[in-house]
Amino acid sequence: MTSLLTEPINGILDRLHTASLRDDELDIPSLPSDASAQHRADALASAYMPVSAHGGRLLYNLTRFARPRTIVEFGTSYGISTLYLAAAVRDNGRGRVVTTELSSTKVAAARANLAEAGVAELVDVLAGDALRTLGTIDEPIGLVLLDGWKDLYLPVLRLLEPRLTPGALVIGDDSSFASVQPYLDHVRDPANGYLSVSFPVEDGMEISCRLAG
Template identity: 25%
Template sequence: MMPTFNPSHFLSYCQSLYEADSTYDSEQSNRLDRHRHVESDAAQFLANIATIRQPKKVLETGTSTGFSTLWLAYGLRHQAECDFISLDIDKNRSEAAHQHLQNTGLSASVRLIVQDALICLNDNTDVFDLVFLDAERQYYLDYIEGLYKALDVGSVLIVDNVISHRDEVSDFLAAFINNPRYLCHTLDIGAGLFMAVCQEP
């Protein structure tokens, strides 16, 4: 029987997951083997944005084992209709995320898709109200045109690791900072979050 959502269980589950994944990551010498989830305060910020914005369509690129996915689903749980897609290229990590979502009673809220983000963005014809980007940073520049098409007035793009890995993402961020369609802010939350809000079609 699938668990029903319980806020107290959700919060304790996420705390345990955060601690377990942090310990796991600290033991991995190869960064690609790490789960590399967002910091807890950044995940909670995502939930707050999802609650405030009340998006109808959400895209997450970089599910990993689903820590940020859980918090986005938490923020969307009162939405009567919301299409939330989370992408990861690694099937095993997507399956782990599915298990965490099941364990917290949120699995019906998310479509987990195993796919390269660039392929998804290139093929996409939809507009998303909220996009969270937390994938492999060396490919971000390739995502720009696809993201431009996926965002319209009121759409919010949030990018993780923009302070901790500033040099790796600076050119990507400049494509939004220097584009008059967007108002942008860098937030000192977690490893640094960048938020671009689309102001013009």
């Protein structure tokens, strides 16, 4: 039986997905186009901005199949996508998740949700700027989930590329957003070492395989 369909993970995911439906009701102030990542994170500290349930199950299945030893997630938020990844790691019987989040409010909430789900020991939640926190990873990476600020997908991927294993999966959520285009141009160009395919989940996922180390 998958951890996704058993307690406590199943109930926690249901609760978090339900809470995330209130994102559309939030009164979020408009931000200038040049707002810093920290400013954006603070303004959106109460927004869940989660992966969809279908997207989460896709992440779970991909992780079960690939069996990566190290998973890196950019953009923890309240830990919904992290729970799908951690459930797969638990059911694989190996691996760990390293995730990073800039909002201190969300870091605390995600850590609490992971502890409640009983998977905290499988996840390292790094607090701070992803371009700094993810630079501390020195082991081979088998799967990457990009689900933070869309304009940082490409800089974060370039930071991680030297540690991607041949065959590593790189998943870019919300691939239909215009701000993701520079990232899509990169992974869709075979000259950059990827074979990439779009998957129609909610706002889209781009699933790319790293062809060479």
